[in-house]
Amino acid sequence: MNKLTMAVIGLGHMGRHMIHRLLPQFAEKIELVAVCDNDESSMQREVTEAGIRPQLYTDYRQLLDEVALDLVYIAVPPSLHYDVARIAFEKGIHVFCEKPLANSLTEARSLVELAEKANVLNAVHFSLPLDPAVLKLKELVEEQAICGIQRMDLYLEFPQWPRAWQQNPWITSRQQGGYLLEVGIHWIQMIQQVFGPITHVKSEIEFPTDSHQSESRVQAVLRLHNGIEIHLSGTDKREGEERVSLVVHGEEGTLALENWRNLYRSGKDTDPQPVPVDDVVSPLPILKQIIQILNGDSGIIYDFYDGYNAQVILEALRKPGVGFTDLRPQLMGDKQ
Template sequence: MVSVGIIGLGAIGERLLKQFILHPKTMVAAICDSNTDRLSKIKAELEEVELYDEYKDLLANPSIDLVYVAVPPKFHHQIVLDAANAGKHVLCEKPLANSYHEAKEMLEAVEHAGVVHAINLPLAYSDAVNELKNRVTGKTIGEVKRIELKMHFPTWPRAWQQNPWIAGREQGGFIREITPHYLQLILDIFGDAKNIKTYINYPSNLTDCETSIIARMELQNGVPLLIDGLSGIGKKEEISFKIYGDKGTIALKNWSQLEGEMYDKAPFAIEVPENNEHRDLISEIIKGMNGQAARLVTFKEGFNIQKVLEQLLQSE
């Protein structure tokens, strides 16, 4: 049984908390959060869990095997360095860090410590994404001509994300929050990105995050990738990742809906077969901790994502 310590209990942290509780091979042993009201609520539900308001005290607990870092991005760096120094395996929220240099130090720290390290990017375990990858690499849509990522929001932050940091320019915004999911997929299939050009609009308030982005980059094989992000518009939220080939087009819409299109057919839903390997993040981390081959989005991938993300944030 893997003993898990969780640092930070925002909306995403609580979501993964439930998954750790339900998983047959993990036990949530300790939780750290600065919100005492939230800790009191957790204590009422999980009586056996140790509660902390200082993360270093949690890291000093010798029973903890795996630490899940779910605090806002600017706090990832120091907590991960301390966790690695304490010999704890680490699962970190995305983006990996708040800067290129922080990400580099975090990667070096976990590799030096010899601990298992992973980032919470659920698309990597999605059956729809697995089918998309198979169709692209199998050339079902032919040679790829262009890739487009669209992120449109009626409001940002979204209703369930109302907190100061995710609305702020320092570490929030939809570029940092949404694009890492798709950058992981892009870099995994197509390799590194280059020639990144970005145009970002910000509100007059210097602390608020972006309201729009138009970006272009080239992938390793020269295929162009276009990014179109916009918030504060009168339409339903839409997140679309679309790959255009010379024989057809495939799109991942709103995270899980796979859609195809051909020149002689109207857009059609693509049936997604279940992945019999049943890969999920927690099970893969446990495999890694047991010395088995595991499909994890490691800090190395996270560092490569961070490099592209930092360039995206540098507006022309």
Template structure:
């Protein structure tokens, strides 16, 4: 596919995340959005009214099997990811998927295997993939500025789950597919995997109410020999917290609320100012278009990487 030619994109799932990425893709110079599907008629009707040139359907197969689609973006609840992604890859289409990769490990393995067999581009939309602060963390670690890495702490805290912007996604408050471990911890598991290597669960657990997703999760994992401690709470009387801290012998790094990086050196935390912030759904679409055209893209997780992350995430469900 020539670099001058737009990637013809089909979108499956038009909820909070899918609708947002659809809107970005419609205006993106690397893509032409040609088809969209959602099982909800009201979501399809909204797209049809605003974008009459896009072919819409309530049947995802009308996107996945369409001859005029080069790549499929999947933003359905995660239990549907595997069947859709495997079908799309089998039909010769690259796939950009929301996280988590899947819920069951067998589904995740199917997706990873299908990606390897097809040779086509695959990617999972981890929000930290191409953030400027992550690239800076990566640079400092590769340069050895942290010294010896002694450990990582991850802390998540939610006054309300699901969060307000996801209130319509009822599956997020169910144990079968939802919960903050899958939806949010997966981002920080990906970050740790990327910087330090694959995670393995050592001693992890989660507490579930009689119905709904987990209210607490805690555990020890390791990236190689580096201990990774995780603590998460929902329904707490307190602020919403997203915090990832790496402790080194020379420098330590704290990432707060997704975008704020602080560096501990000379006995104080100093904010890192990246200048112009980077990293967004739009830039990850740019990277995905590059992967479709060339077979690879920097700073974008493919299905095998996302499967490693899924193994760490699902360990909390396997023992609880």
């Protein structure tokens, strides 16, 4: 079996994670043949540290034009996702894209259409629904472990934004950055996968006086298709450590997914207790699933359709209307 050929475009945090941590796990199945970043010296340093010798480019258009590829991983800022993916689709290259899918709902919808026309694999790097703690949460919900769900609370609370490890020129920009775009999108998409469509959003959002800066405070209500409400609290001025969590309140207790991967369960009259997830078999990482699919086997991915539907909710949060906004006319229905 021939190795799949892959390029990484963008060596920010996720691009570096790909070349240093993920790709070495699958060295027998996929080969990194090209890398692109606009910082040539940093790019050279990263590939040297990774012990690899791909072709290096500072122009993604040139890379996509000159290198024969099976797959491209797009890890550039959101404003560039559309153009990189568009060119890749035109050349029949499979696309693995970071979230959010695009920089606007218009771009996201266009990318769905371009992906369908190209008839190639298209995946967004959403991994939270397949994390062991989330799989266990879903299992407990389906087993009615806390009986009927009454409401949920979603916390996106940070003592500062960006976080210390997350410094780059766009992460605080109103156009491309902020914790809703960077972090909230993961939880929105996970909720859509585990609990079903979010159909209505009511949001209050505060921005700094600097018109270029991303959101500071968010208070919102997201209503599921079945009427269950999710109350969202977001801030970049939390006292103490950050909290990124979902708490599911049921008739007979709660399930709390705290700080991404710590699952707790409590009864009506009992304190929260940790829920072990060591026995849960996860299909992660997403790259593994993509490799399986490209080699003709089955796999689980979240495609541009899923990315678009998550972005519908994201844009409603960032650009609130008066009262609840009905998002059903914008959401894409079942995949064909």
